[in-house]
Amino acid sequence: MTASIINGKEVSQEIRAGITEEVKQLSEQGVVPGLAVVLVGEDPASQVYVRNKEKACHDLGFYSEVHRLDAGTSQEDLLALVDKLNKQSSINGILVQLPLPKHIEEKAVIDAIAVEKDVDGFHPVNVGNLVIGDDSLLPCTPAGVIELIKRTGLEMSGKHAVVIGRSNIVGKPVSLLLQRENATVTMCHSRTANMKEITRQADILVVAIGRANFVDADYVKPGAVVIDVGMNRLDNGKLAGDVDFESVKEVSGPITPVPGGVGPMTITMLMQNTLIAAKRAHGLA
Numbered sequence: 285m286t287a288s289i290i291n292g293k294e295v296s297q298e299i300r301a302g303i304t305e306e307v308k309q310l311s312e313q314g315v316v317p318g319l320a321v322v323l324v325g326e327d328p329a330s331q332v333y334v335r336n337k338e339k340a341c342h343d344l345g346f347y348s349e350v351h352r353l354d355a356g357t358s359q360e361d362l363l364a365l366v367d368k369l370n371k372q373s374s375i376n377g378i379l380v381q382l383p384l385p386k387h388i389e390e391k392a393v394i395d396a397i398a399v400e401k402d403v404d405g406f407h408p409v410n411v412g413n414l415v416i417g418d419d420s421l422l423p424c425t426p427a428g429v430i431e432l433i434k435r436t437g438l439e440m441s442g443k444h445a446v447v448i449g450r451s452n453i454v455g456k457p458v459s460l461l462l463q464r465e466n467a468t469v470t471m472c473h474s475r476t477a478n479m480k481e482i483t484r485q486a487d488i489l490v491v492a493i494g495r496a497n498f499v500d501a502d503y504v505k506p507g508a509v510v511i512d513v514g515m516n517r518l519d520n521g522k523l524a525g526d527v528d529f530e531s532v533k534e535v536s537g538p539i540t541p542v543p544g545g546v547g548p549m550t551i552t553m554l555m556q557n558t559l560i561a562a563k564r565a566h567g568l569a
């Protein structure tokens with residue numbers, strides 16, 4: 285039997301409809317959420333993502349600023365801009381598009397963003413709050429993964445979730461968020477022995493290993509929910525996930541495609557975080 289497909293675009297639209305409503309209500313109190321996006325250099329994919337963020341702000345009624353800086357911009361100048369945005373009251377969220385050019389230290393820039401404006405959820409204080417279970421701005425892609433699993437109707441509590449990948453921006457935070465939902469979580473990575481034996485026990489399988497079509501049907505327990513966070517650009521220009529969708533969908537339960545699965549959720553959760561940050565800034569959350 286072929287699995288049902290989890291449509292990330294549709295879920296995004298539903299969430300955005302809710303955000304639009306909240307923005308309308310906030311505007312009656314004179315509050316407009318504001319997002320600043322900073323892009324350094326001309327990476328083509330980053331340019332597309334930044335344009336999409338700008339469009340999302342426009343569509344949802346947010347105030348937005350996009351700062352496009354030369355590839356040769358110094359770290360000092362970038363930090364000065366972040367400092368200025370930290371102090372700007374019309375800005376509730378600051379996002380520095382990654383990757384940055386090699387001469388700029390990513391960590392120095394992330395650490396410089398005010399914790400309450402860190403709508404990427406990458407600042408060490410937000411990461412620490414996530415670890416100890418305190419309120420924090422959640423990283424967008426992992427938050428999107430949890431939202432998509434919820435939409436399948438599967439109760440995560442007590443289920444075995446296996447996460448393939450241990451990156452700071454996806455694997456680690458996703459595993460923490462799954463634990464928060466009371467799932468029993470196992471993490472696998474490039475050095476895991478007998479990976480298939482472990483993944484075949486998963487009721488929920490989240491794949492974020494960065495290798496095109498790595499997971500095939502042999503890795504998957506029949507009926508398991510499969511979430512593919514991979515985005516690999518192939519030599520033919522096409523986008524492939526970390527999951528071999530055609531093979532896996534024959535055995536799995538609900539499954540996300542690439543494109544059209546987790547990807548669209550990333551920008552939507554960013555907008556959600558900016559809304560939360562704006563409400564907190566005005567004592568409304």
Ligand SMILES: Nc1nc2c(c(=O)[nH]1)N[C@@H](CN(C=O)c1ccc(C(=O)N[C@@H](CCC(=O)O)C(=O)O)cc1)CN2
Pocket residue numbers: 333379380381382383404424425515523542543544545546547548549550551
């Ligand atoms: N500061 C940040 N930088 C980067 C992040 C991030 O969350 N914060 N994530 C990625 C890029 N990204 C958003 O910035 C992003 C990636 C992919 C998508 C998306 O909608 N993907 C589509 C396919 C798009 C395509 O065809 O290329 C999909 O999967 O359907 C949105 C946002 C790295 N940098």
